[in-house]
Amino acid sequence: MIKVNRGLRSVLKTISVCAVLAAPLAACGPLQMPLEDRTGNDQWLDTQIKSGILGEFSKVDHTYLMDVNVDIWKQNVMVTGMVDSKGKYYDVTSLVKQDTRIKNVYDHLVIADQETIDSYHKAEDEYGKNAVPTDSATQSVSDVWIESQIKALLLAEKGVSSVNYRWQSVQNIVYMMGEAQTEEELNKVLSIVRRIKGVTKVVSHISVA
Template sequence: MIRISRGWRDAMKAVSVCAVLAMPLAACGPLQMPLEDRTGNDQWVDTKIKSGILGEFSKVDHTYLIDVNVDIWKQQVMITGMVDSKGKYFDVMSIVKQDDRIKTVYDHLEVADAETIDAYHKAEDEYGKNAVPTDSATQSVSDTWIESQIKALLLAEKGVSSVNYRWQSVSNIVYIMGDAQSGEELDKVLSIVRRIKGVKRVVSHIATI
């Protein structure tokens, strides 16, 4: 098993964030990925919204870039993760809600004490992409592993367009958003996610189009 320290993981995430912030949006223009059920304009606006939020995070408190997940689909924003005070919670949500292009905010940001958050990060670092840690007292299944399973299983499933979904697993609770082409696809997606080992609960913001 390859173990990645939190410092290295955080550095890699920060690099990814910087890449998003540095993207030359004005030069790119509206683009449409052929398989997504989003118009080119939706993708363009979603990208600008996310880069704006992350830019504000970097100005106000760089830890928000590590501890808070921002997922966007058709100007609907899903916020997940953990912060260690109510002040930070209100700070994050205030930043997110500043953008009037956002249609809906799905607020799943948790407030936990610093020790709990630190233990969570250490567990994720320790267990990586393995499903079952050696010490199951802290966390039975890695969220990283759950997220990788969702990606693999949705991608492999016939009748499911995985590119139309965004998801996060936090403390083994999966939050998922996006568009399903039919009620059948919606049921299939939720069934797949619920069957993954370790998933405690699924919170769905999936619409049927």
């Protein structure tokens, strides 16, 4: 059963999931979005693949929609989040990998005990977008806040096309994918993210055009 008290992160994710599952674009063929450095066909395929994965999640276990993040760029898929058993881990990864159009799967799904997962969601609910929790000795910086900082900083940075990147923060580890136009842009993006308060590690699957 889906827990409905997982705060802003879950609300935003639910909206995103619904938008993807309901998107008519997947049935309408290629559509060019000029701001991204993906062709219309790539965007169409990515939308189809993601909606298919989320659709399978909804059929098998609705909690996957809340606990597992699926990001995609040019048919490369990045999976992050936490599940509470090896069975669920293999379930999720097998559902993701069944689409033959996927080129690569970057698997960063973590197996954690249910207490750890519940504590994580409780902390995210309680602290939301706050940079530093009241009890900063026991609780790390909010992942929601880290993700919002990445969005704001990349959007404001000259020479960086933020629309070409995807990112997730899980327990203060940031996972990124997408495409930089130059090595300079790639280094700039990684440097910005690494300097954000609370980020303990950055895992990059960003390619250079």
